[in-house]
Structures are given as structure tokens and as C-alpha cells.
Amino acid sequence: MDRKSKSTNSSKVQKILEEFQKDLNEGITNIGILNDEDLYKTELEKVFVGNWNYMAHDTEIPNTGDYVLRYIGDDAFIVNRTDDGEVQVILDICPHRGASICRAEKGNSSHFRCPYHGWTFKNNGDLLGAPAYKEAYNGLDRKKWGLTHAPRVEIFHGFIFACLEENGPSLEESLGGMSWYLDMIFSLQDEGMEVLGEPQRYVIKSDWKIAAENFSGDDYHLMTLHKSTYDIGVMQIPLKENMKGYHIQAGNGHGVSFSIDLESEDPLFFFYPEEIVKTFNLDNLSEKQLELARGSRVCVGNIFPNISFLMLPLSPDPKNVPPTPLFTWRVWRPIGPGEIEVWNWFFMYKNTTEEFKRSSYRSAMSTFGIAGTFELDDPVPWEAMTKNAKGTFAKKNMKLNLQMGMNNIGSSKQVTDWSFPGIAYYPRFEEGNQRHFYKRYLDDMLKEK
Structure with a gap:
């Protein structure tokens, strides 16, 4: 590519990003950002090189x-x-x-x-x-x-990270408030977690940002896309009841979401059975971490840019097997414009029985494995969005709505007495975590190197 072509592409990317930044202030995005070759090349240089x-x-x-x-x-x-x-x-x-x-x-x-x-x-x-x-x-x-x-x-906590820039924030500084929530999860047991089996790898024709923003705070899609999981008993929390939780903007583009009941008389701990809870060393947690862990049912989040995780109890066979907690951790690796390779790990606490680890792995594989009931649903709209983003007319004209929870739209409100890290909203009928993700994305993409 000659120097003139590079300059043209750079100007084009700059124009797209500046228009996106203006629109995002109004809770609007442009579908064209979800499948663009020049944006993809810039993302590799500015987003993935500079982050952990x-x-x-x-x-x-x-x-x-x-x-x-x-x-x-x-x-x-x-x-x-x-x-x-x-x-x-x-x-x-x-x-x-x-x-x-x-x-x-x-x-x-x-x-x-x-x-x-x-x-x-x-x-x-x-x-x-x-x-x-x-x-x-x-x-x-x-x-x-x-x-x-x-x-x-x-x-x-045993999770190995790398950054390709010599200078910049440490991992803990980069994680911001997210480190507090991850520390809560990983510290429940002295021995921490271990990988169950090999990471699964598969390719879907989706932009990485779609997957990242989904885990960042899109609980709303469960009510439609994953409705069948409740109908057949795989997920046993009613989907509207599941929305009674919190979205937390954890800083630096990270988003985490909890379905919790802080008033519950019985300790929940993500519905781990009593014999597993007995292996937890709750002295490892601060008073506030213990309060949140005790009332947590479901936790899902995204570490900017492309690391997502989920902990919740699900059943692989609702008629015969009770729900078993699982923990999935995945990376949405971009391998081209509009294409990602999914890396999907399953974890469980080390100091649990082999029988429980097998039960958790079975629960994880049947729901969030490559052929799982949840995993099969998500690529359908993600791939459609990515394909549509390539359209000539759509790329120039199609705006997308990301306004839920802002400007008095919907029922979600900021929690003014939130006593944990980050900025929280209740209930989870809102898209602030996604907007938080994209604000960080724009900061990185528009930053002068």
C-alpha cells in the first residue's frame, strides 16, 4: 500500500471514530463499526497491543x-x-x-x-x-x-496476562474496580481455581466487539434469545426475575453484572452446594466482598477489551440433574474483519471433589460448550449483525440504538448508595455497561501513539 492510500485509510478511520464518538454521547452507534477492514487493522495496533x-x-x-x-x-x-x-x-x-x-x-x-x-x-x-x-x-x-x-x-490469581507495550498501567491498575470483583471470585478458596479440560476453539463470523459488549452488560437478550433455556428448565431462575440485579461500570471499559439478593436470609454463593461452601475460606474476603458473594446468584462480565467470564448454576439435564455452578472464561480473538476465534476455558475451584468438577464440567459443556444450549443461540444474531454491517447502504446510513437506561428511558436508575467499586444501576434493564465499553474503545482508538 502506498503512502497516499495509508493516509486516505487513516483519514477514513478517523472520520468513522469521530462520528461514533459524537453519536455515542446520545446512546447511538453506527453499524459500520462492526465490520470494517481499516478499523480492524487499527484495532490490532491501538487496542490489542496497548492493553493486557x-x-x-x-x-x-x-x-x-x-x-x-x-x-x-x-x-x-x-x-x-x-x-x-x-x-x-x-x-x-x-x-x-x-x-x-x-x-x-x-x-x-x-x-x-x-x-x-x-x-x-x-x-x-x-x-x-x-x-x-x-x-x-x-x-x-x-x-x-x-x-x-x-x-x-x-x-x-494464576491467570497469566501479557502486554506488548513496555510502558503503561500495571495489570492491577488497568483492571481498576474489576480487580476487586475478580479477587472476590478467585479468593473464595485458598487454592484458587484450575482449568478443567482443554480450551475449546472455534470460529464464528462475528466482530469481536459484539461478543465483548454482550458479556459486558446485555442481560436483556436472555428474555428472547435464550428463552428456551428457561422453558426447558436448564436455567431455573425466571428470566424477568433474573433482571433484578446490578450493572456495574467497573472503570477502564470493564463491565460486570450481578443477579443478587442482598436481603436473602440464606447464603447463596452462586448456589454452590453446602459441601463446597464449606471449602471456602471466607476470611480471604473483605467485609464487602463477603456481603456481595453471599448474595450472588449470577455474575457475568467483560474485561476490556475481549476477555469475558460467567459464573452461574445450570442443569445439563433438568429432569434428572440439579443445577451445578460453572465458570466459563473466554477470549474473543479477532482473526480478521468480521471474524473471531473463540477460546473458551472452563474452571473450577481446586479443592473440590473430582465428582463435583465432573458435574460442573458437564453443566458447562452442555450449556456454554461449543454445542451448548446457550452457545448455539448467540452466533445467530451476532453473525447477522456482522454480515449486515458490511452492507454498502447500511454502513453509511444505519444507526443503532444503545439508549436503554439513559435520559429516563426504561426503569433502571443509578444506585446512589452503591457500596462496592464502580458505578451501578438497578435493575439490569439498561445498556450503560456497553456504552462504558465503547467509550474506552474510542479513547484507545483515538489516542495518538
């Missing part, structure tokens, strides 16, 4: 030499545990001629060898040597030609 990206969980690489291959946007990274036991995130590119060095999605290795010319690296990224090294490379400074590391790596 989830890579793996430490229970996926428990032993020295363990590794998994993961991605940030269109870059591949090796997440591994070195001989010293340290967790590293290393770009999967040989510095000799640019070939990939990792030949499997997971494994265990003390070294990585490029298949092209045989450059060999220790699993901490150091260059060890190459075939005929004395004749070919005698005098080369090997310290300068090791593998490239992600500039920053941090671990939060």
Missing part, C-alpha cells in the same frame, strides 16, 4: 518445560515455564529468518529449534547455537539474537 491480554492459566503449564501456544491478535506467543520455574511469554518467531519455532499447540520442552536452519534456543529464549556454528557464526553475539519476549507479563 489473557494468555493462559498457570495450571495449564504446571511443570518445568511445559508450554502452550497462544495469541494476541495476529501474533503467536509461546507461554512456558522455564527450567527456573518462571513463566514467560515469548514471540513464536525465529530471529534468523522469521520462521515459527513452535510446532505444537502444547507440550514440554527444554529447548526450541527452528526447523528452517536449526537455530536452537533454551526455553527461556536464549540462543544456544546453530548447525556448523563455528564455521557459520563464529563471532556472533548470541546475547543479542535470542527470542523476543512480551515486554510485560503479570499473573493475577
Whole structure:
């Protein structure tokens, strides 16, 4: 692409974003932002490079030499545990001629060898040597030609994150108020969580922002798109009753939503059975975290930009099996304009019985697995929205409504006495979390590098 074309595309993106920013103040979006090649390229540079990206969980690489291959946007990274036991995130590119060095999605290795010319690296990224090294490379400074590391790596309750910019907020600073809510969930048990099975991967023709904003605060769609899950008993909380909860703008574009009953005489704890609640160390929680956890039924959220999670009790077989709590954690990895690869992990607390872990996994697979009752529903409108966003007339003219809960539209109001982090609204008939997500999106996209 020549310099003039780049300038034209940059001007086009700038115009789209500035128009979007103006519209968003009125609770309006343009469908064209959901499937645009130039926006997608800008997102890779400005959204995914500069933010903290989830890579793996430490229970996926428990032993020295363990590794998994993961991605940030269109870059591949090796997440591994070195001989010293340290967790590293290393770009999967040989510095000799640019070939990939990792030949499997997971494994265990003390070294990585490029298949092209045989450059060999220790699993901490150091260059060890190459075939005929004395004749070919005698005098080369090997310290300068090791593998490239992600500039920053941090671990939060076993969840491994990487950021591709050397400077900027720490992970905890970036998480803002969301860290308080995640800390509440992950601290219920001293041992924390572990991954159940392998992460599921599948591709859907949807823009990543649709999925992220959905988990950010779109509880409203349950009443229509997922109505059948209540009709057949998979979800046993009446869908309108489920809206009696809170949307919380947790700062920095993060959104979290709770269906809770703070007045309940019986402790709820996401409906974990009593024998599991007995494994919780409630001393790990602050007084306020305990109050919220005790009254929580359902929790769903999105960590900006593209990490979503959900904890709730569901039944895989309503006639024969009671609801079992599950925890799904997923990344909406953009792989092209209007296309994402879904990475979907299931977790459970380590110090629970193997029988309970199997029950939770079965509940998760049958509802939020690749062929789950919920999972099959969502791509239908998401893919339609993405396809429609490509339309020539629609891209120029079609505005979308994101006004629920603002300007006295609907029943939701800001909770003035909210005693937890963030800005909360009750009930969940509102779209403030989505608007909060897009405001952060615009901040990143319009920021001068």
C-alpha cells in the first residue's frame, strides 16, 4: 500500500471514530463499526497491543518445560515455564529468518529449534547455537539474537496476562474496580481455581466487539434469545426475575453484572452446594466482598477489551440433574474483519471433589460448550449483525440504538448508595455497561501513539 492510500485509510478511520464518538454521547452507534477492514487493522495496533491480554492459566503449564501456544491478535506467543520455574511469554518467531519455532499447540520442552536452519534456543529464549556454528557464526553475539519476549507479563490469581507495550498501567491498575470483583471470585478458596479440560476453539463470523459488549452488560437478550433455556428448565431462575440485579461500570471499559439478593436470609454463593461452601475460606474476603458473594446468584462480565467470564448454576439435564455452578472464561480473538476465534476455558475451584468438577464440567459443556444450549443461540444474531454491517447502504446510513437506561428511558436508575467499586444501576434493564465499553474503545482508538 502506498503512502497516499495509508493516509486516505487513516483519514477514513478517523472520520468513522469521530462520528461514533459524537453519536455515542446520545446512546447511538453506527453499524459500520462492526465490520470494517481499516478499523480492524487499527484495532490490532491501538487496542490489542496497548492493553493486557489473557494468555493462559498457570495450571495449564504446571511443570518445568511445559508450554502452550497462544495469541494476541495476529501474533503467536509461546507461554512456558522455564527450567527456573518462571513463566514467560515469548514471540513464536525465529530471529534468523522469521520462521515459527513452535510446532505444537502444547507440550514440554527444554529447548526450541527452528526447523528452517536449526537455530536452537533454551526455553527461556536464549540462543544456544546453530548447525556448523563455528564455521557459520563464529563471532556472533548470541546475547543479542535470542527470542523476543512480551515486554510485560503479570499473573493475577494464576491467570497469566501479557502486554506488548513496555510502558503503561500495571495489570492491577488497568483492571481498576474489576480487580476487586475478580479477587472476590478467585479468593473464595485458598487454592484458587484450575482449568478443567482443554480450551475449546472455534470460529464464528462475528466482530469481536459484539461478543465483548454482550458479556459486558446485555442481560436483556436472555428474555428472547435464550428463552428456551428457561422453558426447558436448564436455567431455573425466571428470566424477568433474573433482571433484578446490578450493572456495574467497573472503570477502564470493564463491565460486570450481578443477579443478587442482598436481603436473602440464606447464603447463596452462586448456589454452590453446602459441601463446597464449606471449602471456602471466607476470611480471604473483605467485609464487602463477603456481603456481595453471599448474595450472588449470577455474575457475568467483560474485561476490556475481549476477555469475558460467567459464573452461574445450570442443569445439563433438568429432569434428572440439579443445577451445578460453572465458570466459563473466554477470549474473543479477532482473526480478521468480521471474524473471531473463540477460546473458551472452563474452571473450577481446586479443592473440590473430582465428582463435583465432573458435574460442573458437564453443566458447562452442555450449556456454554461449543454445542451448548446457550452457545448455539448467540452466533445467530451476532453473525447477522456482522454480515449486515458490511452492507454498502447500511454502513453509511444505519444507526443503532444503545439508549436503554439513559435520559429516563426504561426503569433502571443509578444506585446512589452503591457500596462496592464502580458505578451501578438497578435493575439490569439498561445498556450503560456497553456504552462504558465503547467509550474506552474510542479513547484507545483515538489516542495518538
